[in-house]
Amino acid sequence: MLGKMMYQPLLISSLIEHAAQYHGDTAILSKEVNGEMTKSDWLTVSNNSKRLANALQALGLKSSERIATLAWNNRRHLEAWYAISGSGMICHTINPRLFPEQLAYIINDAEDQALFFDITFLPLITAIKEHIKGIKHFIYLGDRDEKVLEQLPNALFFDELLADNSPDFDWPQFDEKLASSLCYTSGTTGNPKGILYSHRSSVLHAMALCMPDVSSLSAQDVLLPVVPMFHVNAWGTPYAAALTGCSLILPGPNLDGDSLVSVIDDYKVTVALGVPTIWQSLLTAAKNRGSKLDSMTRTIVGGAACPPSVIKTFREDFNCDAIHGWGMTETSPLGTMNQIKAKHKSLSKEEINELRKSQGRPPYGVKIRLMDTEQKDKPVAEDGESQGRLQIRGHWVIDDYFTENKDAITADGWFDTGDIATIDADGYMNIRDRSKDLIKSGGEWISSVELENIAVEHPEVKMAAAIAATHKQWGERPVLIVVKEADSAVDEAQILEFYKGKVASWQIPDKVVFVDNIVLNGAGKMMKNNLRDEHGDILLA
The missing domain is CATH 3.40.50.12780 (ANL, N-terminal domain)
Incomplete structure (x- = not known):
């Protein structure tokens, strides 16, 4: 019936x-190409x-x-x-x-x-x-x-x-x-x-995006989508803004840190969304200008692995809740969001900070699981330690690609993301790496994401990428590509010393290569394939 x-x-x-x-x-405020705010x-x-x-x-x-x-x-x-x-x-x-x-x-x-x-x-x-x-x-x-x-x-x-x-x-x-x-x-x-x-x-994705355990968006908010509308529909925020009726600030083409600080302070933005490289620039500009970003209550960070130092700076220096999320174009993009549960309120500050490093847990509407990297149909334990291929299904997850029949989903209806991750008993997922970016040294896996996160915690490192370089004895070894902060005199020995005590000694990169710039793709992610092409044989010399 x-x-x-x-x-x-x-x-x-x-x-x-x-x-x-x-x-x-x-109000809908729009920064036009000519710089005028309408x-x-x-x-x-x-x-x-x-x-x-x-x-x-x-x-x-x-x-x-x-x-x-x-x-x-x-x-x-x-x-x-x-x-x-x-x-x-x-x-x-x-x-x-x-x-x-x-x-x-x-x-x-x-x-x-x-x-x-x-x-x-x-x-x-x-x-x-x-x-x-x-x-x-x-x-x-x-x-x-x-x-x-x-x-x-x-x-x-x-x-x-x-x-x-x-x-x-x-x-x-x-x-x-x-x-x-x-x-x-x-x-x-x-x-x-x-x-x-x-x-x-x-529409379902927009409804989920507004939920308290995701972005907690309401009609009281002033929303700033720094993520472009051409990048997965600005993560669905223009739809969510209409759904809640919140005020929307459209920042136009100028997404440098200084311009964004002005927009946030002038128009009392309460919530913003963007990729880590944008927020690193924003934090630097805010400190230089003496701004405390007083109106900001939270920011959603996604699109690429976010260095823990960015999340920590937002919370401790600007009293702004930085919420780590994960998703893909194929997932609309909302997959997980890192909001704590009631039982976590009794944890220490250090324990909370550790929990907040993960990409979070799925909201209602999607499910995630881990599968063995070798035995494709074998599930991996969700114990927070065991690693496997991350797969997802849900109301706003791809069923197939537009024109290319790529068999986008598994035989039992899940989309394989290509990410390697862990999931704990509460559903908190932690991306360890893209499967193609993992470094396999002597039969053991090394996470490029972990190496990069440590590197950018160094005060003189602006950007870092860890790649697998060919090695005669170990097959692959990690090499770190680094962009220094302006006027920095940091050298290779100092960077490598910074890793001691943070990872096992065998995981420390073999070499540091300093470059002027690391090319990003259209989504703000590092073009590691280019870096591997250029530096992948550097240890064979």
Whole structure:
């Protein structure tokens, strides 16, 4: 017997409708490409997204067609998001940090029909235009601009489309399992792979993101998504912001530490989300300026393994709860979040700090498990010590890739993340390494993440990457690639001495290589494959 309750499909349009109806006057602040901070609100964002939805239909764009965006976190981008997905099309956010060849590949792979863009990316678009001939409409996110027309004579202009169309638009109702958005991985090898999110998965993910044991987001918050909207949909925060009706600060292109300190202090941000490299820059800038980031109550750190020193500095120097999380493009991205349980309140400060180093536990909606690295169908004990391949399943986890049939899930329905991890009895998961980044020395595994975390605790180390280098006797040995802080005179011996007592002596790197820069991929992760190519034979000399 079925329950006798109303059924309404979980659609992204319902999020913006809710925000407009019940939080219409709540501020949306947007830092534009020209540096100007503009003010809007949820009602205006809703009306503009409806104007744009009318314009998209007038252009002949149809349900389930892919519409690309190449833009920063700003108000127009947000309005385009809701217009595209709300009207039944698929919003394809493109990461501009990919190589031009990869950009052309994913635009063609997605069969994008239109492309919204910020002025920043005009040179990039003109450079690849001859390779993306499926694009029917180039839409500049701004008012009429002659510089744009010189490069793209048939370009359309966002502000003109809004002015020419009415906000009278009824969001269509359709199956909640239809696709809403498309993101591509920013992997370090091979072509990026597309992940096609549904309306249902995106709304459920937004609901989970707001839960107290995740980000505890509410209408009282001022939310700053530093993570770009082209990186896994800004981790779902624009959807969660509409769901709660909180104030939203969109920081635009300037994500340096000094700019972010100004935004946080000027607009009283309470919660922010970003990758560790961003927060390291922010903390340095805040200390230099004497800012205490007084309004900040918490920050979510994810996208890459976070050095414990970053979490500690946020908590002890800025009274801001830094919450470590883990996820992937394939998981929307929420997989785990490190919030403590009631029983942990009696632990000592040192014990709490140790617990907080992990990536946390899964919220309702996803499950995780460990499987043996050799015997694929053998479970690994969840004792906090035993390591295994991390697998996940849930309401917002990939079932298969967009165009490439890669058998994304196991025979029993789990997605293998490629991470090596431990899980304890309470479900707290600790990423030990990517399977491809583990260092196997004399038959024993060494975690590159652990070596990197220790290195960046050194006050004169700005960034560090640990890689496996070929060794005649041991097969592989760890080599540390280091970027020094400005004006640092630290040398190899001092770095290696810093490891003593922190790891077993046989795990200490064999060599330290100092470099000016470590290249990051589009998601802010270190390109270790490049480092292995360049330095992988250094111990054979």
